[in-house]
Amino acid sequence: MKKIGMTVLIAMVGGLLAIGGYKLFENKQVENMSFEEKQEVYFANNPLKINSSTGNPDFTQASAAVSPAVVHIVTTYEAKSRQRMQSSPFGDMFEEFFGVPRGRGQSQPSRASGSGVIISTDGYIVTNNHVVEGADKIEVKLTDKRVLEAKLIGRDPNTDLALLKVSSSKSLPIVKLGDSDDVNIGEWVLAVGYPLGLESTVTAGIVSAKGRSLNLLGQDDLRRQYQENPNEMPVNAAIESFIQTDAVINRGNSGGALVNANGELIGINSAIASPSGYYAGYGFAIPVNLVKKIANDFKEFGEVKRGYVGITFVELNTEVAKELEVSEFNGLYVRDVVEGGGADKAGIKADDIVTHIDGKLITSSSVLQERVGRLRPGDKIELEYLREGKKRKATITLQEITNAETADTAESSKSATQLYNSLGAGFKELTAAQKKELGVDAGVVVTSIRQGGLFAKYGVPKGLVITSINGTAVSNIDQIGQALSKNANVITIKGITPDGGMATLTFPTE
Template identity: 60%
Template structure:
């Protein structure tokens, strides 16, 4: 009997160890998945009742109830340094207008506050919002519909798509299921969920008014790399705009919130309105979720966006261009120049060709091409159809990476929290690979993958590519280590030790107030 008891106990303990070991393995594998894969695993293990798209008299009660808990209120604190904006206004009102720009210059910085919305994508706290909601943030707070509040850190942000990925330390959070924005139809019922005009969670309904809209409000300008056939470098806009337009009511504060279909699936991130008054006038714009998926996964994996480039400059075909160039085509993109050594040149595309299709889909406007390419990374292949001398030809291009021509070579505690200091630094990090650490002769390190405009790192000239080995005397190997080490900040000075891309170890004392 005693032997049976011992055997039973051994079996139970063995089973528990096996289950525990499997759980640890399972959690590690889960964290390495993309955000969309994590959602699929979650919903496979936590099935929800199917919500049918509305017909006849629309009823959005199920969709609203399912989505609202996963849409959060984002409250931002930032340092205002005086008015930098001139007079006049634009009919396209980005929600950044509510950031409260002061009316006259101030000698000393002061604290300003703003708010927006965000959407929870995973139960462990990854949240998507707009870049313009958090780009100047010193401190970010996220409040759920049940009034729980968390401090958030920025994992990555991109002005060219107006997307940002945040992370809070939490578990079992409500989330919104991702849909497929490619399947969205004009005239389809949609809901906008967010926190407009400082109100609590608000749901409005409308339809999809248009797709692939370009409204010219996003992005940064940069110099065109040499090799385009131009004697002088040109300034080009690198924005990627292919908005879903809706007449669901959205206002200031909805920015970063959810646009969902009648099944409660996330199809877009609300970003902008077109308005002569600054408040709702019937036209709202959302970033398609299929574009956002790739950008957000880049943030999660690399800390910054990895973009692939075709290597062409082009012009949309219009009547004036048709007359000037003697073009018979009505649709497509006229290739002005190709980058020497770029993907297009390697595939045989030349200036004067007309790009007519991408992956077999007709190209009607620049957004048709740019939005598809923006979903891909350097090294990915894409099929392009072009026309020359009246004949079409299919070629497969291998996208190239972005040109690097403009890459930038005490006592007492801090009043700021570690997360607030992290956001104030204005940078994204990823763990240094073992090979990189071996090359530099260091045993720890995170790589600075992005330096955000307006942050402390940019102000003091900290460059991309720097491998940071220690912060405040503590070794760092990942983003959580960075945040943990920042708790040791004294007198608002962050002590950093690192190795640049070229050179010996450097030590920096970086003030978080300047």
């Protein structure tokens, strides 16, 4: 009997060790998964039990499933930073659209708020870039009344998305990621967030349209700038392809969830169309398929990995078609092809008209930009295009570099990237209108400064409009890197201060 008992005991201990070892391995595997893979594991063990109605709509189950994972984000801006932001070219816009309190010259820290969506049980939260941009402190309030301080993992002005991370002693509720490609015009949706300082609020409506571009991120200004001077078209153009809904969205909803009747996240609420700043009929959300890509990039690389087709183009409509003397009203007219880029290697030429991407009709530039925005360098797309009235197809490999570079410049680009990261700052491109107002031909505005970076160390102010670095004019992030590479030891910045004065700053890179 003793031998039998000992055998049973050894078997039990062995089994427990095996299970424990597997769990450690499983946890390590989960850490390295993408957000979609993590969710597949989670919802395989915790399936959503929602019966959506095709008759009289009943959203009680979807609301109950989603609301705990939509959080209230409160940001704090120190008095000094706040004054600088108010003096910047973007101060008024920030106040009008993003809910920052008014009151110029105030000495007390100011606060603003928005919403966010938990997408991973270990505390990753998606929100809008404009909700957290420039904040000195970010707090997340959960529906169970806990308040957690959030770390900014990354933010991307080109998509108006940001990724935060909070630490919690227990697993957090999450919203299930859906598929924005499956969203249909006319289907019921819910908007969940914290509007106008209220607690968690759910509203319902339908999808009114897809692929909307509103020029909130300056896209129309970029198009006009390119038409005026094709050689000055910035490569880091904004991506706007919003889902439009008539679910009520107000200030404070930014960064919150747009979900379908099954409780699946289909978009991140970002903006409203309103002359007053309050709800006037339509809200707009960033498609979740783009959100997934940006969030995974931040988690995996710490930055957004963008692939480029390697073309500059003009969106066709009746007026543009008449001006260019072409018969097509839909698609993108290729102005120029970047030498050595993906399109060039695939045989695309100037004057071609791109009509489809991966079999989908291109009705506006946002269709191409949103699709490419989900991909990374090395991924492939198939373009259909017209050349002299004949249909053609080309498979294009997206590239990370948008212009041909020699081995020497590629090597210096690595050093430039390191220098750029050491600045500890965020930047936003000036629109053509802002350049005209300031009387400059180039410029980027410093939108945020992180502690520990060179800008913080040497007192570079937020709101400074930088016109040149190391003697080279800069209008976008790529040009900043190129300018930094010209002198790896010293940085000389020229620009316009928030109060309108001219400034020249010189400091070492170490």
